[in-house]
Amino acid sequence: MAKVVLWGSLRPHTGGKAEVEIEARNVQELLARLGDSYPGLQSQIKRGVSVSIDGLIYREGWLQPLKPDSEVFLLPRMTGG
Amino acid sequence: MPLDNAPEGKRKFNVVGTRPLRPDGIDKVTGRAKFGADASAPGQLVGRILRSPHAHAIIRKIDTSKAEKLPGVKAVITRDDFPDHTGGSGGLYDTLCNVMAREKAFYEGHAVAAVAATSASIARQALKLIKVDYEVLPHVTDVDEAMKPGAPLLHKDMFTDGVDPKPKKPSNIARRFEFGHGDVEAGFKKADIIVERSFKTEAAHQGYIEPHAALASMGPDGSAELWCCTQGHYMVRDVCSQLLGIDIARLRVTQSEIGGGFGGKTTVFIEPVALALARKANRPVKVVMTREEVFKASGPTASTSIDIKIGVTKDGLITAADGVFRYQGGPFQGCSPAEFGAMSAFAQFHLDNVRAVAYDVVCNRPKTISYRAPGAPMANFAVESVIEELAHKLGMEPIDFRIKNAAREGTKSSYGPVYGPIGLGATLEAAKNHPHFKAPLGPNQGRGMAAGFWFNFGGQSCVTLNIPVDGSITVSVGSPDIGGSRAAMCMMVAEEMGIPYDHVRAIIADTSALGYNDVTDGSRTTFATGMACILAARDAIKKLCARAAATWGIPEDAVKWENGYAKPAGPNAGDFAPLSLKEIAEASPGTGGPIAGHHEFSADGAGVSFATHICDVEVDPETGRSSIVRYTVIQDAGKAVHPSYVEGQFQGGAVQGIGWALNEEYIYGKDGRLQNAGFLDYRIPVCSDLPMIDTQILEIPNPGHPYGVRGVGETSIVPPLAAIANAVANATGVRFTQIPLSPPRVLKGIEEAKKAGGRKAA
Amino acid sequence: MSGITVNTKINGDPVEFICEADETLLDVLRNRLGLTGAKEGCSTGDCGACSVTVDGRLTCSCLVLGAEAEGRDIGTIEGMAQGEHLHPLQSKFLEHAALQCGICTPGFLVAAKSLLDKNPDPTETEIRFGLAGNLCRCTGYDKIVRAVQDAAKEMRSAKAKSAKTKTAAKKRA
Structure with a gap:
């Protein structure tokens, strides 16, 4: 089960939990299951998220594989100047 | 994706790290380079845009009949010419509303109608003949005012997202974000000293010298061509196609040379308007913004209001850091970089307890767009100002205080992920050892410093590399070259292929030639598109080796590539004289046809970048004018591909920060109109305002890139605001909490402090 | 609007053009003579991107009317390199x-x-x-x-x- 850490303002959608565990093989699956389990997160996921997997940021690596013990941070979708 | 888990840190480079001349250089110094406004087409019309004089108004009716009858007018368009193909919500819909106002004009300068005519003077006359019936509404341009209950409301259906429970009343607060970890309240209980302050920063414009320009042609069948200056022509193609309701493949966008962007050209403004005019007139239409339009109607960055509270023990360890970041992003949600401000604010520290709350707020100002490290400089100004003040209270050298609390490899960042190898500590140590740090100061002078951070990212890139029969190489990339990136691309290909730099030529291909390329932003081009160039070169090398193998009649894996030659991999492979790139290319028509290398991917593994800036300021006590006397930028580049252009990024970012800190601001009248929409009154730094900007490049390799490259474009604008504010505080004894530090503001602060008899905050 | 005929010298070469009374020298250079090396950054004389010389004097061409070029000697970026030799x-x-x-x-x-x-x-x-x-x-x-x-x-x-x-x-x- 990958550990998914949510940024503060997403926590109301997970009943206050800062971390949730999701069984997923890759980022796409993780986001889909996260949306299924916590429908309140769907609007943000639709708006765009980047993820950090074990310290490395992936802006849109949907097929990026996850290890069973991966630590995944959800981040707002990155933009820059 | 990272190529190798370990960077080739010890690799010896032949081309990377040298300083060759850029391939587009001659065109740029002779006036031949074609920028946005430099193209023209046969039969072209002049397009002009009518803009709202009101900060907030309902558009009841637009009467274009008189304008249409004016001889020489070939098309007039309004909101009616932009039917909604976006589904009526989301960012794309907001872009549509910004490109041409629909029910309401949300800011002074909002586009309301446009004309295409046979000459500029006829187009101007036609604009005057368009009658718009406005119902003027109350407006709000200040972020704090906009958040108050009872403020003029921009959108009746905006209910703050990210708060629990969901508000019942609409407001101008689009969204709340929160980042952080640990227990901030418990952390403050452990603190011996706490400093808490509120800050404000004004909006600054990216200030590129080239106004937006577009030349469009479109037939009744929906086939269209567009020439424009943009940071991402693939983005322009996709957005314009969707807004106009045509297939993406029907629109070909060619990117002109781009005269600066800094984030400001990462969206569309006039491009869909030019296309819609061209469609209606069935003739090419050129639209070029005036400077006034650039200020009023293209995106500046956010103005902000920030509260910071940081607690420390008496031996100088930060126990807790807390911040509230309110950013207005113009009239549409999701445009202010509030979340990036909050995420980056405390990123340079190792913190057990940290919380950053951000509010994305809407106002009657132009729709903001990214400006170099969007959101970070303002947050950094607030945080690093408090850090300096804490160091003074502790009686500690500010640099030692920063070093003691600096984030390092393994630190859990304030925005979540744990850092890999980072260069912050190295930049701080380098600053401490820099001669600038120990140089004596003159009268009325003060020294300040600040450390800053930017994330950087990768994104989508697609590269094609072709090898003609003479063995020279053309590289087609889809990332607009905004500051010399073509040179870097050529260098990386030459490095991989083992050939001289001047055998490689890079061009920016139009949207029909390559797969999608993300916008040149996020300091991604040299990192991500550069990596695609390296991988495309490796792909070509594989094919070159295969041709050599076939020529020699040995297996492909028995051939290796070395310094521009295919060679047998070992003694068992056979005894063959090496084949040069040129020889293989020359033979290619007979050995299987043209040779090309490709790579397309979504690059990840961008490494964060840290910088420390040191700045000496002299403040004239009579006038309050601050002059920069000495400035030093120390930044981690991972690996500098072309050091001159890396230095250029450091210097340019620092000077943009200097302008923001000392002069630049959007000044609004009570009527909600911008009062300084020109370079005379919106004063960006000029040559005589500045000293040389010293640079020091550090190279802490990024493990996510084969050469260790990190993006360098953005971090350099992050520390100057705070570094200068700290220098001014040290020069005057007055802590300023609002920028720009314009002479009247500084003078007022000095005089008030004199009256109060000593050190204070202004 | 009737055109004004102007005889001038640009980068040493005699040039004749017709322009309208409200056209700037920058407009003429860029739109009528195809000399797009001078750029329009502001049209108010603040940015210097349109710099040319008029009788040897540094001038913002956005602040000069095309008609004022009559009898003058205009120097632009296009005349700076001599053949293939860069300045x-x-x-x-x-x-x-x-x-x-x-x-x-x-x-x-x-x-x-x-x-x-x-x-x-x-x-x-x-x-x-x-x-x-x-x-x-x-x-x-x-x-x-x-x-x-x-x-x-x-x-x-x-x-x-x-x-x-x-x-x-x-x-x-």
Whole structure:
């Protein structure tokens, strides 16, 4: 089960939990299951998220594989100047 | 994706790290380079845009009949010419509303109608003949005012997202974000000293010298061509196609040379308007913004209001850091970089307890767009100002205080992920050892410093590399070259292929030639598109080796590539004289046809970048004018591909920060109109305002890139605001909490402090 | 609106054009004569991207009417290189990476040449004030100032060399 850490303002959608565990093989699956389990997160996921997997940021690596013990941070979708 | 888990840190480079001349250089110094406004087409019309004089108004009716009858007018368009193909919500819909106002004009300068005519003077006359019936509404341009209950409301259906429970009343607060970890309240209980302050920063414009320009042609069948200056022509193609309701493949966008962007050209403004005019007139239409339009109607960055509270023990360890970041992003949600401000604010520290709350707020100002490290400089100004003040209270050298609390490899960042190898500590140590740090100061002078951070990212890139029969190489990339990136691309290909730099030529291909390329932003081009160039070169090398193998009649894996030659991999492979790139290319028509290398991917593994800036300021006590006397930028580049252009990024970012800190601001009248929409009154730094900007490049390799490259474009604008504010505080004894530090503001602060008899905050 | 016929000289060549009374010299250069090296950054004389010389004097071409070019001698960026030989300022701008996006570069080169024509050995401060009418948003000016310093040095030593050769030639004669 990958550990998914949510940024503060997403926590109301997970009943206050800062971390949730999701069984997923890759980022796409993780986001889909996260949306299924916590429908309140769907609007943000639709708006765009980047993820950090074990310290490395992936802006849109949907097929990026996850290890069973991966630590995944959800981040707002990155933009820059 | 990272190529190798370990960077080739010890690799010896032949081309990377040298300083060759850029391939587009001659065109740029002779006036031949074609920028946005430099193209023209046969039969072209002049397009002009009518803009709202009101900060907030309902558009009841637009009467274009008189304008249409004016001889020489070939098309007039309004909101009616932009039917909604976006589904009526989301960012794309907001872009549509910004490109041409629909029910309401949300800011002074909002586009309301446009004309295409046979000459500029006829187009101007036609604009005057368009009658718009406005119902003027109350407006709000200040972020704090906009958040108050009872403020003029921009959108009746905006209910703050990210708060629990969901508000019942609409407001101008689009969204709340929160980042952080640990227990901030418990952390403050452990603190011996706490400093808490509120800050404000004004909006600054990216200030590129080239106004937006577009030349469009479109037939009744929906086939269209567009020439424009943009940071991402693939983005322009996709957005314009969707807004106009045509297939993406029907629109070909060619990117002109781009005269600066800094984030400001990462969206569309006039491009869909030019296309819609061209469609209606069935003739090419050129639209070029005036400077006034650039200020009023293209995106500046956010103005902000920030509260910071940081607690420390008496031996100088930060126990807790807390911040509230309110950013207005113009009239549409999701445009202010509030979340990036909050995420980056405390990123340079190792913190057990940290919380950053951000509010994305809407106002009657132009729709903001990214400006170099969007959101970070303002947050950094607030945080690093408090850090300096804490160091003074502790009686500690500010640099030692920063070093003691600096984030390092393994630190859990304030925005979540744990850092890999980072260069912050190295930049701080380098600053401490820099001669600038120990140089004596003159009268009325003060020294300040600040450390800053930017994330950087990768994104989508697609590269094609072709090898003609003479063995020279053309590289087609889809990332607009905004500051010399073509040179870097050529260098990386030459490095991989083992050939001289001047055998490689890079061009920016139009949207029909390559797969999608993300916008040149996020300091991604040299990192991500550069990596695609390296991988495309490796792909070509594989094919070159295969041709050599076939020529020699040995297996492909028995051939290796070395310094521009295919060679047998070992003694068992056979005894063959090496084949040069040129020889293989020359033979290619007979050995299987043209040779090309490709790579397309979504690059990840961008490494964060840290910088420390040191700045000496002299403040004239009579006038309050601050002059920069000495400035030093120390930044981690991972690996500098072309050091001159890396230095250029450091210097340019620092000077943009200097302008923001000392002069630049959007000044609004009570009527909600911008009062300084020109370079005379919106004063960006000029040559005589500045000293040389010293640079020091550090190279802490990024493990996510084969050469260790990190993006360098953005971090350099992050520390100057705070570094200068700290220098001014040290020069005057007055802590300023609002920028720009314009002479009247500084003078007022000095005089008030004199009256109060000593050190204070202004 | 009836056109005005104007006879002028641009980069040494006689040129005749017709323009409207409200057209600026910049409009004429760019839109009628195809000389797009001068850029329009502001049209109010604040950015210097449209710099040209009029009878040798550095001028923002956006502040001059096309009709005012009558009988004048106009110099633009297109006339700076001699055949395939770049002017030392042009070479030094490339060598020092004194441009990033390049939109301000023609204006800077025209202004820098005008400065060095008058003052072949300027101090850093004189260079900074001499170029204060030209805005650059990319470079922070550091490398531009260095390029001008280096070009000035090269031009001085070339001049000294040619003076020496001339004196030697005279002596021989």
